[in-house]
Amino acid sequence: MHTSTTSTAALEPWSIEQLQQATQGYWLNDRKPAGQIKRILTDSRDAEAGDAFLALKGERFDAHDFIAQVAAQGCEIAIVSRPVDADICQLVVEDTRLALGQLGAYRRQQNPQLKVIALTGSSGKTTTKEMLGSILSRLAPTLVTRGNLNNDLGVPVMLLELRPEHQYAVMELGASHQGEIDYTSKMVQPHVAGIINIGTAHLGEFGGRDGICRAKSEIYAHISETSITPAADDFAEVIRAAVRTEKSLSFGAGGEVYASDVVLEAQSSSFTLNTAQGSKTVQLPFAGEHNVENATAAAAFALAIGIGLDDIVAGLEQAVGAKGRLNFIPYKDYLFIDDTYNANPGSMRAAAEVLAQQQGIRVMVTGDIGELGSSAAIEHYKLGRDLVSVKGINFVVAVGEFAPAAQEGARSTQYGKKMQAFLNQEQALPFLIDLIETHHPQPMSFLFKGSRFTHMETLMAALMEKL
CATH class of the missing domain: 3.40.1190.10 (Mur-like, catalytic domain)
Structure with a gap:
């Protein structure tokens, strides 16, 4: 679990009293660090002298395992929910996850x-x-x-x-x-x-x-x-x-x-x-x-x-959009719209309307949407049905586990032929290359979008490389 706290500007230092006051913790064996604390962080890779490393514990990781490593990097303080055998000052708190919240709230109040x-x-x-x-x-x-x-x-x-x-x-x-x-x-x-x-x-x-x-x-x-x-x-x-x-x-x-x-x-x-x-x-x-x-x-x-x-x-x-949020990238004779940052059914439909406004042959390339639980198949079905029905979109290329469900939805309309479904990016790439070759030299606009875990930017980069 890496949550970076790095910032270019110098942060407001913490005293050991503030650290203890915010978290209600105690210093192990009453061993306290000297001087102020430069910053509190949760990413062991960045920990150095002057930092306090807060050891989070998740379902699949436990940052208490990295405490000896941060001590070797010169970090003198660890905030822990159980004492660890390492040469480092340890502030023991009830729950490091809650301690992180208490420290954030304390800084806000200051x-x-x-x-x-x-x-x-x-x-x-x-x-x-x-x-x-x-x-x-x-x-x-x-x-x-x-x-x-x-x-x-x-x-x-x-x-x-x-x-x-x-x-x-x-x-x-x-x-x-x-x-x-x-x-x-x-x-x-x-x-x-x-x-x-x-x-x-x-x-x-x-x-x-x-x-x-x-x-x-x-x-x-x-x-x-x-x-x-x-x-x-x-x-x-x-x-x-x-x-x-x-x-x-x-x-x-x-x-x-x-x-x-x-x-x-x-x-x-x-x-x-x-x-x-x-x-x-x-x-x-x-x-x-x-x-x-x-x-x-x-x-x-x-x-x-x-x-x-x-x-x-x-x-x-x-205002400037965040990376992967409807970023327009003209590349050679084509327009690529990078909307790969994340997706949900509403934002997917909104993106289709934006693509429909662009020039030439308009191709929407979609990845799976996550976190839909038991309604995933029906939501992808409805999405497939709606995307092919957007006036102005020529092709929809669905990629992922739920691509077949999206294709079923597309086929429930008169526009079923607009959609192609592929289980992975490797299968989809040759089809996209073929689409470009078939329509050359017409202008084309591509929009790539999917939930974060689908990494649709990888497919977009692979296609751009082939041009």
């Missing part, structure tokens, strides 16, 4: 100057977070969740990077089980927080969308100022019922912050952003209607912490 936004949702979290980061970091130093450090381990790891100069923090909170967002949002103590949408990601863990809604709604229990809600979501009423703050702000169609005059271009969009502060035109460097929705969500969060409309528009217009 930064009262901070204005904190927390957001969750089934899809669009990362893009909305990047948009907010773009709005706020123009104005003052801002801590933004990196990558997918959004769970019960990732959130405290991010909080450990807080420094006194930070004025804003944008924290993305994910949920893979009930209670997780309650735990992380309590730690983060947001001024403004809310749900972007309720989709079908993690359907397996929660036994349905009602369960997902309950899990995400835990965010509303720990907000000090304003709750943000999606006006147009299927679960809008249930979400509104979870709000506990006096102040709330809704976004999307029928909400207080909404888009009108939407124009979708192949690789960008423009719209009028309507708010209580007035209306302004936004030239958004993101394609797709779902990204217009993400932008209105970002605007609502920013308005709620007091950011002016002009600053919001400037930030949205300068």
Whole structure:
């Protein structure tokens, strides 16, 4: 388990008293380190003199096994849930996983100057977070969740990077089980927080969308100022019922912050952003209607912490997408759209609409969607049916264990011939090469997308190499 805490800027040091106070631990044999602690980390590879190494234990790993190694690297402190035979100062705590949370919460409390936004949702979290980061970091130093450090381990790891100069923090909170967002949002103590949408990601863990809604709604229990809600979501009423703050702000169609005059271009969009502060035109460097929705969500969060409309528009217009999130890559005579970062049924359909806007022969290459539990086959069936029905998409190439289910769905429509199914990338690659040779010299646009574990970027890179 490697969760990197490395950051280029110097972190605020910890005293041994703070470490003990935050975790309620005790020093083994009363042996304490001298001097301050430079940083707390969970990745044994990075541990060095001045660090405290926190040994996490998971189902398939136990970082207590690496303590002798970090001691050899010059690290003088280990935070452990059981004493280890190694020449190192050991702070013994009840549970290192909870201690990490306590340290993150302590660091958060030490930064009262901070204005904190927390957001969750089934899809669009990362893009909305990047948009907010773009709005706020123009104005003052801002801590933004990196990558997918959004769970019960990732959130405290991010909080450990807080420094006194930070004025804003944008924290993305994910949920893979009930209670997780309650735990992380309590730690983060947001001024403004809310749900972007309720989709079908993690359907397996929660036994349905009602369960997902309950899990995400835990965010509303720990907000000090304003709750943000999606006006147009299927679960809008249930979400509104979870709000506990006096102040709330809704976004999307029928909400207080909404888009009108939407124009979708192949690789960008423009719209009028309507708010209580007035209306302004936004030239958004993101394609797709779902990204217009993400932008209105970002605007609502920013308005709620007091950011002016002009600053919001400037930030949205300068925003850059995260790697693997609808990145447009012109390569030779072709356009490749890298949307391989992750996938759920909703984001897969949104990506198809973006591809349909592109030029030439349009080919969607999909990997399996994970975490759908017992509904995986039916969800892939419905997805196959819907993707081939998108006007403007010429071919859908499904890859993975559930590709045959997607193909069955495609065949239930009049567009069944658009879909080809392959069990792995090695089988799919020759077909894609053949497609290019058949249609040469026509322009072609390819979109690659799948859940993280499918590594669809590998197939995309292999195809680009053959051109």
